[in-house]
Amino acid sequence: MPVPVIAVFDIGKTNKKLLLLNEQYHIVFEQQTCMQETTDEAGDPCEDLHLLIHNMQQQLTAVLTMEAFEVKAVNVSAYGASLVCINENGAPAGPLYNYLKPYPEELLNRFYTAYGDRAHFSHQTASPALGSLNAGLQLYRIRHHQLSLFSRTCYTLHLPQFLSYLFSGQTFSEMTSIGCHTGLWDFIQQQYHSWVDKEGWLDKLPLIVPTTWTTLTQVQQHALHIGVGIHDSSAALVPYLLQFHEPFVLLSTGTWCISMNPFNHEPLTTEELQQDCLCYIRYDGLPVKSSRLFAGHMHEMAVQKIAAFFGDDQQHFKELPYDPQIAAQLAQSPEFSILEMSRYENSAVAYHHLVMMLVKQQQYATRLILGRTAVKRLFIDGGFARNNIYMQLLAKAFPEMEVYAATVSQASAMGAALVIHDSWNTQPVPANLVQLKHYA
Template identity: 50%
Template sequence: MQNVIAIFDIGKTNKKLFLFDEQYNIVWERSCICEQTTDEDGEPCEDLTRLTGFIHASLAGIPAAFMLKAINFSAYGASFVYIGNDGKPVAPLYNYLKPFPDELKTKFYDAHGGEVTFSMLTASPVLGSLNSGMQLYRIKELQPQLFAKIQTALHLPQYLSYLLTGTPCSDITSIGCHTNLWNFSQQHYHEWVYREGIIDKLAPILPSTSVLPVKAASPPGLARPSIPISGIGLHDSSAAMIPYFESFREPFLLISTGTWCISMNPFNHSPLTVAELQKDCLCYLSYQGKPVKASRLFAGYEHEQQVLRIAAEFHVQPATAAKVTYDADTIRQLRAHPADKPTTFEEAYHRLMLDIMAKQVASTQLVLHDTDVKRIFVDGGFGKNQIYMHLLAEAFPDIEVFAASIPQATAIGAALAIHQHWNDGSRPGDIIELKYYK
């Protein structure tokens, strides 16, 4: 039998299970798209029954040729599962996009030092329900009967671990991601968590590298070789950085690109300033419990919308953008004559990328300054975009710029977090594929 670790990677849309061998190769996988349900207000939210069914059925379906040595979970953040005295959910998994009442927001921040001071202490911009601690506060204030029924509130990654271990716990990567719960300067929960009685609903914090004994790997009647241990789960953004921590020792910055382009600098240890907060910076905690300063840019979305616009203008398909290669002469011409209107789709697309890069450089500089970063890694969609990568390398001539590719980085990160508990081999040194841009 082949030794493997099972990793569930639970996104908002796609739910996946991967088996990795001891060299971190994917040897088996399964995925599904779970339809959402609605909460009591008709707002869309995760269907916990379907999600739990996927977890159990996927484990039961693993071929017997694999020897499961361990299991771990990565999942999206800003989401609580509320457990009652019987160990089962007593409320929906409320969507982090659920509107947060303005009057309640004002009441909260007025009571706890004001938005600016509070946001600086918790490294959390004011984001409503995306500050997951505010979800608990809303229940306490508006649904006191439900609040009384909640024995433990578990962030989603820890709830998935709880399904198999029966042990409720909290993890620093979930607590430390714009939750309004954590005081970054003092490295413990903010005082409001105690003052409002929220602390009584939170499980003990365990190290992100912890493992627990598995009590039930599948529902009764579904035969499956036992899994001895489970990790406690990780917030997906933190899990995706673990391969970089394992592979590189010199200071680096990672730009994770998708709908949002997030510049993450684990080597910027200066506290967030008011100006940085106002420019959409925040901090979260790595699996080692250390602050990672990050800035956000809505560049992927902007790229998508502008490509549609210029494709319509030049009567081409939007997919044409993927075929446009970097042309230094076009860049020079556009810079020399910025007021001239592009005459071809290729020119217009280069202009778009110049505009996006100007914003990207400003965003990245927010978390880059005053640090000794030697390398910038770009993963996700823009890492495959020649024009983006060449312009980024040009913008930071004193820093090595690489497009980075890690198949299923989040899942691999969750496996690496508990490597010592399941894998007798050494951690792989070639897990990240890099392409250098001069």
């Protein structure tokens, strides 16, 4: 008998994965692809959209022919702040612009002059001013600098919804994508911000449906429930929301370390926005107050310098045990500095000092979003959850909280499967989606 599964495309900036999960949410098949970027018309790097489409269609065709599995549904978890314009034939009308693409300063000034100063606008839309990372501002740029693309555009889809549309043929919008620092959504009025209509984009944004929505469609003689897609950061939170009902904060660590408090529904303050706080929207529509720190990137750059100075292999630091004596010695030292590596007697001391600095910054960033919530548990997942020095120091930094390293296998993909559970899975949601390790 073939095993009933859901196929989830987990589309990151670097890695693109196809995973099959069975009804117990175990991964029974995984395929990973790394793709070369291409460039847009200005020569800036961007996703090779046509290659991505081709690869995903080929991969789904291949798994549908596997006799070991019966694919019941498909969903997509993908990165945010990225939009695809499609023409009247349903094909991409232009490139998938990179959210790191430089934004013209004069256009930014024109936007904020027209629609409220940066602080007020950021407050309304729960979006720090981030240029192209505010996906709505990408639409403003198209409207004013690329009129032919604007006129060719029939619909604009957020990336997760576009990739879902490839299989369902249905155009939809969805709140986890709209609500991730896009500058499109007025969090106070609970509707699209007035600028969206004034600039002529409202009619080009499809109907908003719940994240749990599916479309039943035929793909190569297979009846499949196609999910509407979900923003990957919001998807990673879903297993935690389903398993834990007492208030918690999730610190998701990677290139960016994002602290998410799903239990803090207080409006963002101007001070919080200035310190890179924002709101995501949960799959059930509630806001999630969050803060960001570029700590994974800082860690990677510094480790390269430490390894080069002391002649160590970079892998050596992954296994380094926590040394409380080194930590006590360094407690009174000035900030870690890459420029003063000679002051450390060995690489272990330098590395402890680096992690102490990152934890100090993380303590500040995470406390920003605690608010008045009764949060007693802090879950850490991703790369730093496997770093013993980081976890020991973080537990010291939050003595009033229970600090856990959390393990969820492929959290974003699992979240995408869980939000459409009722469409494909005949079993109850398992109670042990997340594994925890306590650090005292």
